Amino acid sequence: MKLIVLGCYSATPRTFNNPTSQVLEIKGNLFLIDCGEGTQVQLRKNKIKFARIKNIFISHLHGDHFYGLIGLISTFRLLGREADLTIYGPKGIKQAIILQLKLSESWTNFKLRFVELESDEPELIYEDDKVTVTTIPLTHRVYTNGFLFQEKPNERNLNIKAVEDFDISRAYYQKIKNGDDITLEDGRVIPNEQLTFDPTSPKSYAFCSDTVYKVDNVPQLNGVTVLYHESTFLDEHQHLTDKTKHSTAKEAAKIAVKADVKTLILGHYSTRYGSIDVFKDEAQTIFKNVELAEDGKVFEF
Amino acid sequence: MKLIVLGCYSATPRTFNNPTSQVLEIKGNLFLIDCGEGTQVQLRKNKIKFARIKNIFISHLHGDHFYGLIGLISTFRLLGREADLTIYGPKGIKQAIILQLKLSESWTNFKLRFVELESDEPELIYEDDKVTVTTIPLTHRVYTNGFLFQEKPNERNLNIKAVEDFDISRAYYQKIKNGDDITLEDGRVIPNEQLTFDPTSPKSYAFCSDTVYKVDNVPQLNGVTVLYHESTFLDEHQHLTDKTKHSTAKEAAKIAVKADVKTLILGHYSTRYGSIDVFKDEAQTIFKNVELAEDGKVFEF
Numbered sequence: 117m118k119l120i121v122l123g124c125y126s127a128t129p130r131t132f133n134n135p136t137s138q139v140l141e142i143k144g145n146l147f148l149i150d151c152g153e154g155t156q157v158q159l160r161k162n163k164i165k166f167a168r169i170k171n172i173f174i175s176h177l178h179g180d181h182f183y184g185l186i187g188l189i190s191t192f193r194l195l196g197r198e199a200d201l202t203i204y205g206p207k208g209i210k211q212a213i214i215l216q217l218k219l220s221e222s223w224t225n226f227k228l229r230f231v232e233l234e235s236d237e238p239e240l241i242y243e244d245d246k247v248t249v250t251t252i253p254l255t256h257r258v259y260t261n262g263f264l265f266q267e268k269p270n271e272r273n274l275n276i277k278a279v280e281d282f283d284i285s286r287a288y289y290q291k292i293k294n295g296d297d298i299t300l301e302d303g304r305v306i307p308n309e310q311l312t313f314d315p316t317s318p319k320s321y322a323f324c325s326d327t328v329y330k331v332d333n334v335p336q337l338n339g340v341t342v343l344y345h346e347s348t349f350l351d352e353h354q355h356l357t358d359k360t361k362h363s364t365a366k367e368a369a370k371i372a373v374k375a376d377v378k379t380l381i382l383g384h385y386s387t388r389y390g391s392i393d394v395f396k397d398e399a400q401t402i403f404k405n406v407e408l409a410e411d412g413k414v415f416e417f
Numbered sequence: 418m419k420l421i422v423l424g425c426y427s428a429t430p431r432t433f434n435n436p437t438s439q440v441l442e443i444k445g446n447l448f449l450i451d452c453g454e455g456t457q458v459q460l461r462k463n464k465i466k467f468a469r470i471k472n473i474f475i476s477h478l479h480g481d482h483f484y485g486l487i488g489l490i491s492t493f494r495l496l497g498r499e500a501d502l503t504i505y506g507p508k509g510i511k512q513a514i515i516l517q518l519k520l521s522e523s524w525t526n527f528k529l530r531f532v533e534l535e536s537d538e539p540e541l542i543y544e545d546d547k548v549t550v551t552t553i554p555l556t557h558r559v560y561t562n563g564f565l566f567q568e569k570p571n572e573r574n575l576n577i578k579a580v581e582d583f584d585i586s587r588a589y590y591q592k593i594k595n596g597d598d599i600t601l602e603d604g605r606v607i608p609n610e611q612l613t614f615d616p617t618s619p620k621s622y623a624f625c626s627d628t629v630y631k632v633d634n635v636p637q638l639n640g641v642t643v644l645y646h647e648s649t650f651l652d653e654h655q656h657l658t659d660k661t662k663h664s665t666a667k668e669a670a671k672i673a674v675k676a677d678v679k680t681l682i683l684g685h686y687s688t689r690y691g692s693i694d695v696f697k698d699e700a701q702t703i704f705k706n707v708e709l710a711e712d713g714k715v716f717e718f
Contacts, residue, residue: 128492131461153488154455160432177520179491183484187454190480191429208520215516219478219509221559258522 117142117267117319118416119342122158124383124409126326126348126362127180129154133387134411135180138344139164140265140321143246148172149263149323155184156191162412166192167199171242173249174205175325176260177212185209186216193224200227204241204249206259207232233261238336252336254327256361262325264336267318278311319417322377325384328357329367337375342417344409345371346384347395353386365395369402379417383409418443418568418620419717420643423459425684425710427627427649427663428481430454434688435712436481439645440465441566441622444547449473450564450624456485457492463713467493468500472543474550475506476626477561478513486510487517494525501528505542505550507560508533534562539637553637555628557662563626565637568619579612620718623678626685629658630668638676643718645710646672647685648696654687666696670703680718684710 118141123134135152139162146168148155159166172188175181185203192201201224203209210230217223231241233251242249245268252262271293279292284306288298298306322337325346337343348362357363365382372380380403382395389395392408399406407415419442424435436453440463447469449456460467473489476482486504493502502525504510511531518524532542534552543550546569553563572594580593585607589599599607623638626647638644649663658664666683673681681704683696690696693709700707708716 127495129455129458129488131458153485154430154458157430157432157455177517178523179488179517179521182521183488183491183517184454187430187480187484190484194428206520212517212520216478216480216484216513219507219513219559220480220483222479258520 117265117321117341118414119321119344119381120162120164121383121409121411121413121415122155122162123152123411124385125180125411126346126384126386129180130387132411134158135184136175136325136384137184138323139169140323142265142267145244145247146170147249147265150175150181150325151183151185151188152180153183153187156188158411159188166195167197170199170201172201172203172205173263173323174203174209175254175262175323176256176258177206177208178258178326181326182209186213189213189217189224189228190220190222192226193222197224197226200229202229202231204231204263205233206261207234234259238264250336252322252324252333254324254333255330256326256328260326262327262333263323264320264340265323266320269318270315272308272312272315275311275313282306282311284311321417324371326362328361329363329370331371331374334371334374337371337377340375340377342379342381342415343372343375343377344381344383347382347399348384348386350389350394351398353388365399366402369399369406372399372403372406379405379407381407381409381415418566418622418642419715420622420645420682421463421465422684422710422712422714422716423456423463424453424712425686426481426712427647427685427687430481431688433712435459436485437476437626437685438485439624440470441624443566443568443622446545446548447471448550448566451476451482451626452484452486452489453481454484454488457489459712460489467496468498471500471502473502473504473506474564474624475504475510476555476563476624477557477559478507478509479559479627482627483510487514490514490518490525490529491521491523493527494523498525498527501530503530503532505532505564506534507562508535535560539565551637553623553625553634555625555634556631557627557629561627563628563634564624565621565641566624567621570619571616573609573613573616576612576614583607583612585612625672627663629662630664630671632672632675635672635675638672638678641676641678643680643682643716644673644676644678645682645684648683648700649685649687651690651695652699666700667703670700670707673700673704673707680706680708682708682710682716
């Protein structure tokens with residue numbers, strides 16, 4: 117998996133800070149997560165081909181996560197896009213986009229499909245042969261979902277030396293990778309574990325923004341490879357989290373500990389602080405493996 | 418008058434090209450004209466205080482003139498704005514903005530007023546003690562207006578030597594600037610023209626984008642100080658203007674000649690051309706005093 121952070125600041129776009137948007141690449145598939153104002157320019161700056169984006173996931177309808185979507189769709193249209201586009205987001209997102217397309221008399225020539233979300237329980241909303249995406253119900257000032265991207269179990273790895281020693285035809289390799297035992301021409305049955313190594317563990321990425329500190333989600337997040345969790349505030353402003361429905365860096369770290377994730381990425385920083393390094397320092401008092409999202413930063417895992 | 422070009426390219430925001438937005442300053446009052454995606458960042462880059470913007474004029478509801486408006490309003494709200502804001506634009510603009518504020522449960526704490534336009538005739542839509550703004554009906558793929566900003570006639574300039582020679586009290590200076598004659602204590606009436614010089618001519622600015630070449634507007638544009646006229650295309654692509662309802666640089670220059678304007682500013686360039694200098698070259702074959710809009714450029718007149 118490869119995560120490209122297009123923007124990771126809260127509230128408003130600024131000269132050097134972009135609002136939330138991320139591109140997640142899983143085995144060659146691109147998923148766009150959130151789309152604050154200016155996302156299309158960030159996509160260009162990061163040299164991401166627009167045509168590769170076929171699914172867009174919007175966490176909630178606050179401007180810093182959503183106001184770049186209509187412009188991106190409009191640009192897709194102007195560039196002559198033909199491929200279908202599916203948008204997953206809170207109920208109401210379809211009306212907002214359709215109204216603006218209607219007012220500009222700019223109907224897309226590609227198929228635009230909306231999957232509107234309104235459940236408060238996790239829902240499987242996307243599945244292909246490599247990946248599933250499930251909503252993570254979050255608690256914010258408006259209806260909000262995080263998204264859990266999970267690779268499907270990988271194939272077993274062929275033990276090349278073993279299959280060659282048994283003189284097994286290449287025609288059987290895919291069956292062996294799928295876990296099948298093999299019957300040789302002399303009738304001997306070779307158990308799959310003699311022909312393969314264990315597959316690499318499927319990876320997972322959980323995007324949690326915007327939300328208060330919410331332990332209810334820990335079971336769903338258990339063991340994820342990478343957790344992106346918003347950390348709008350430092351500990352000194354913890355008293356603001358109740359009204360704003362945001363989290364602190366320490367609260368994000370507590371979720372990371374409880375869910376036993378491998379890596380925590382912080383983001384959605386308030387711009388009130390001089391440096392973002394302090395977010396890492398505070399989180400690391402609770403959880404060791406912390407990374408800081410920054411606009412344009414790429415994580416591979 | 419001072420014109421600050423925030424963005425002047427057509428179609429889509431790009432890494433180094435911003436869609437249409439301009440700030441016009443007239444005697445200390447700021448008017449925002451159009452608001453493509455990213456306008457709020459351009460305002461920050463050009464160090465324009467958000468609080469000074471009280472009136473926003475939107476020509477039409479295509480994305481490159483409009484998709485930055487909801488984000489700007491949202492940012493005004495987040496920054497705690499209290500001053501009223503009035504938005505002038507095509508019918509439908511109110512519904513699009515209100516729907517998005519509703520979906521994000523982000524009602525403004527300042528008064529947001531909409532003046533929705535639907536007439537095909539010029540309308541006086543704004544007036545204060547210094548300025549009037551009148552719509553300029555344009556012809557584009559959707560309902561579109563340009564805007565004519567006109568200074569009100571200036572006060573007469575005081576002839577300091579004359580008023581001192583007649584020993585006239587300062588208490589009468591404003592009356593004299595307003596054009597009144599003065600009766601001295603000895604009964605003599607001094608005609609105003611002996612006490613003042615002619616005022617400087619009021620200036621005017623006409624914003625015409627987006628539109629086809631439209632001679633119907635020439636009488637309304639007659640004699641304006643500065644005409645901003647879109648020039649999406651060069652002459653080689655004149656055949657595209659009919660379908661797209663845009664103009665060429667030469668067509669913009671023809672309007673400037675017919676309306677006898679002082680200065681023509683070109684903008685709304687298609688990004689298909691390598692350099693914008695050619696727009697000026699082509700226009701100057703028809704009209705001499707041509708300037709090129711560029712993002713961040715300031716014109717004083």
